[in-house]
Amino acid sequence: MTRRVQILVALVLTALWGAGVYAAHANGHLRFLDRLEATVTDWRTQVRGVQAPPDLVTIVAIDDTVVKRGGSYPLPRADLARVVDTIVQFKPKVIAIDLLLVDRSAAIGDATLASTLATGPMVLAAAAIFPSASETVTPSSHGPLAVLPQAERFLLPLPAFADHAEVGVVNVATGQSGSPLSVPMLFRTHDKVELSFPLRVATRALDKPLTIAPDRLMLGDRAVPTDSDFALPITYYGPRRTIRTVSAQSIFDGTLNRAAIENRIVVIGASVAGGGDFYPTPFDSLMPGVEVISTAITHLVAGDGIVRDHNVHVADALTAILLPVLLVGLLAWRRSALGIMAAAVVMIAWAGLNLFAFTHGLWLNAATTLAATVPPVAVFAGVQLWVGGRKAQYLTAKSQSLAQFQAPAVQEWLARDPDFLAKPVRQEAAVVFIDLSGFTALSERIDPDALRDMLNAFHARIDMAATACGGIVTSFLGDGAMILFGLPGARPDDAARALKCAIELHRSVASWIASLPPVIGDQLGFKIGAHCGPIVASRLGGSHQHITATGDTVNVANRLMEVAAQNGARLALSDTLLDAADFLGDPDSSLKGPLRTQVRGRSGTVAVWFWRDESKPGQAAAGAEMME
Known part of the structure; x- marks a missing residue:
C-alpha cells in the first residue's frame, strides 16, 4: 500500500x-x-472572570440571621406572609417564591399567607419528581416535546396558595459534576407539560406571550436559544451575592431599601447554612440554589445567556x-x-x-x-x-x-467496595461537632474574598485534625463541621481518637483565631461537642451521594456545643465518651464536671465535662465567646 x-x-x-x-x-x-x-x-x-449582572433581580434571602431570629426553619408561614406583604407594598414587577409550599402548617399562618399572595403578581415553585436521580429519559413519543425530562409527577403548592399565583417547576440539571450548567425550561409527565420556574417568572415579568418552537422558545418576538432538550444553558456572573441580595431580616428590622424592590423581579429563597440547597460553581463551592435560579431568570429577561x-x-x-x-x-x-x-x-x-x-x-x-x-x-x-x-x-x-483526560479516582475504600453503606448500617461510633461563634455577624462586615479565605483556613484545620486522628468529615456546614469516627468500620479506639481530635481542634482553632487581626479575631469564638454511642450510617442522594450519620448520638453531640457555650466553655464532652476513651487527663488541661444537664430536643439528662486548655496562660480563663 x-x-x-x-x-x-x-x-x-x-x-x-x-x-x-x-x-x-x-x-x-x-x-x-x-x-x-x-x-x-x-x-x-x-x-472570563466575574461580570456585573444586569440589575434586574433582587434576591431576598432567608438566611441564618432570619432563622436565628425566628428560631426555626423552614420560616413560619406567618413570617413569610409578612415578608411578601412588605415586598408587595414596594411594587415589584413580580415576586417569585423559591420555596416549596407543599405541606400544611398552622391554619392561621396558611390563611395569612394565602391572603397575602393574592395582593400581587406571584410565581410559586413546584418540583418535578423523577423515577431516577439522573432525570434521563428515553423519548416515548415523537415531536419536539419528546426530549423533555419526563417526571413521574409534579409536587405542586397547596391549592390555597396556587389559586393566587402562577406555578413553575424549580428543578435544575446538575450533571455529573454537581454544578448546574443548565436549567430545563419545560417538563412533562405522561399527560401534561409544565413551564420551569425561571421561564414562568420571566414570562410574567416581561408580559410577553410564550411560544414553543421546534428548536427554541419565543418570548414575544424575541428568540430564546435553548439546548436540544429545551434546557437553558447558564453561565455564572460571579460568586454568591453577585446578584443583588438582601437579607429578609431587613424586612423584620424595617430597614429594607425600597430601591432594591421597586419595579424589579424579586426572588425569595433560602440560603441557610446546612439547608442543603447549595451547589458548587466555578466561583463558589457553595452557591445557594436561589441564586442559580436567579441567574437563569436574569438570562431570560436580559437575553444575555450563553448560546x-x-x-x-x-x-x-x-x-x-x-x-x-x-x-x-x-x-x-x-x-x-x-x-x-x-x-x-x-x-x-x-x-x-x-x-x-x-x-x-x-x-x-x-x-x-x-x-x-x-x-x-x-x-x-x-x-x-x-x-x-x-x-x-x-x-x-x-x-x-x-x-490528562482520565477520570479522577474515588476514595480508596469506596473503590474496594462500591456498595458500602448502600443500605443503612447501625453501629457504634464517635461524633465530633465544631462551629464558629460570631461568624455570621462578621460575614456581614468583611469582604467576601476575605471571608472565603477565612473559611478555607478554618476548613483546612478541621480536615487536618480529622485526617490525623483517622476521622471522616461527613459535612462542612458553612462555618462548622461534623466529624465521624467509626467508618468504614467501628474500631475499639474510636472514642479515644475522637477525644484526641476534639482537643487538637480546640488548640488548632484557638491558635488560628489568636493569629487573626484583633478586629476579626476578637469577634470570633468556637464551640465543640463530642459524644459516642450507636448511630445509623448511610449514603444519601442520587447520582451525587454523601455519607451521613443519624440518631440520638449525633443529636447529643451537636447539642453539646450549646451546653459548652452556655457554661462559658469551648469544649463539652459527654461522660460516655470519656469513659469509652479511658481518658485520665493530662498536665496541660483541666476537666470540670460532671454537670448533669438536659440537652435541647431530648428527654432525660446527660453528664457533661468541660475541657479547658492550661498549656497557654490565660487560655483557661477565657471568657464566654460571642454566640451567633
Whole structure:
C-alpha cells in the first residue's frame, strides 16, 4: 500500500472516529465526557472572570440571621406572609417564591399567607419528581416535546396558595459534576407539560406571550436559544451575592431599601447554612440554589445567556470531524518537527477560538472535540513513530496529553467496595461537632474574598485534625463541621481518637483565631461537642451521594456545643465518651464536671465535662465567646 493510500485511509478512519464520538455523545453515551466538559467549562468561566449582572433581580434571602431570629426553619408561614406583604407594598414587577409550599402548617399562618399572595403578581415553585436521580429519559413519543425530562409527577403548592399565583417547576440539571450548567425550561409527565420556574417568572415579568418552537422558545418576538432538550444553558456572573441580595431580616428590622424592590423581579429563597440547597460553581463551592435560579431568570429577561442551540451543535459536529482530520493531515504532510509544530499551532488556535467564543456568549463543546481529536492523532503519531523511528518525543507528549483526560479516582475504600453503606448500617461510633461563634455577624462586615479565605483556613484545620486522628468529615456546614469516627468500620479506639481530635481542634482553632487581626479575631469564638454511642450510617442522594450519620448520638453531640457555650466553655464532652476513651487527663488541661444537664430536643439528662486548655496562660480563663 502506497503512502498516499495509507494517509487517505487514516484520514477516512479519523473522520469516522470523530463522527462516531460526536454521535455517541449526542445520543447519551460516553457520559464521562460530561464531567470533562463541566471541568473545562469551569476553567473557561474563571478565565472570563466575574461580570456585573444586569440589575434586574433582587434576591431576598432567608438566611441564618432570619432563622436565628425566628428560631426555626423552614420560616413560619406567618413570617413569610409578612415578608411578601412588605415586598408587595414596594411594587415589584413580580415576586417569585423559591420555596416549596407543599405541606400544611398552622391554619392561621396558611390563611395569612394565602391572603397575602393574592395582593400581587406571584410565581410559586413546584418540583418535578423523577423515577431516577439522573432525570434521563428515553423519548416515548415523537415531536419536539419528546426530549423533555419526563417526571413521574409534579409536587405542586397547596391549592390555597396556587389559586393566587402562577406555578413553575424549580428543578435544575446538575450533571455529573454537581454544578448546574443548565436549567430545563419545560417538563412533562405522561399527560401534561409544565413551564420551569425561571421561564414562568420571566414570562410574567416581561408580559410577553410564550411560544414553543421546534428548536427554541419565543418570548414575544424575541428568540430564546435553548439546548436540544429545551434546557437553558447558564453561565455564572460571579460568586454568591453577585446578584443583588438582601437579607429578609431587613424586612423584620424595617430597614429594607425600597430601591432594591421597586419595579424589579424579586426572588425569595433560602440560603441557610446546612439547608442543603447549595451547589458548587466555578466561583463558589457553595452557591445557594436561589441564586442559580436567579441567574437563569436574569438570562431570560436580559437575553444575555450563553448560546448552545442547534447551530452550535452543528458546529460541534463539524469540528469533531474536521479538526482531527486536519491534524492528522498535517502530521502526514511533514513527518518532522514542522508537522508537529503545525498541528500544535492548529490546536492552540482551536483552543483560543473555543475560549474566545465562550467568553463572548457561544458555548462550543470542548470535551467531545478533544475525545474526537486526541485518540486518532495519538494513534497516527504512534504509527508514524513505529514506521519512521523519529517521533519518540511526540508520542510521549501525546501520551501525557491522554493521561490528562482520565477520570479522577474515588476514595480508596469506596473503590474496594462500591456498595458500602448502600443500605443503612447501625453501629457504634464517635461524633465530633465544631462551629464558629460570631461568624455570621462578621460575614456581614468583611469582604467576601476575605471571608472565603477565612473559611478555607478554618476548613483546612478541621480536615487536618480529622485526617490525623483517622476521622471522616461527613459535612462542612458553612462555618462548622461534623466529624465521624467509626467508618468504614467501628474500631475499639474510636472514642479515644475522637477525644484526641476534639482537643487538637480546640488548640488548632484557638491558635488560628489568636493569629487573626484583633478586629476579626476578637469577634470570633468556637464551640465543640463530642459524644459516642450507636448511630445509623448511610449514603444519601442520587447520582451525587454523601455519607451521613443519624440518631440520638449525633443529636447529643451537636447539642453539646450549646451546653459548652452556655457554661462559658469551648469544649463539652459527654461522660460516655470519656469513659469509652479511658481518658485520665493530662498536665496541660483541666476537666470540670460532671454537670448533669438536659440537652435541647431530648428527654432525660446527660453528664457533661468541660475541657479547658492550661498549656497557654490565660487560655483557661477565657471568657464566654460571642454566640451567633
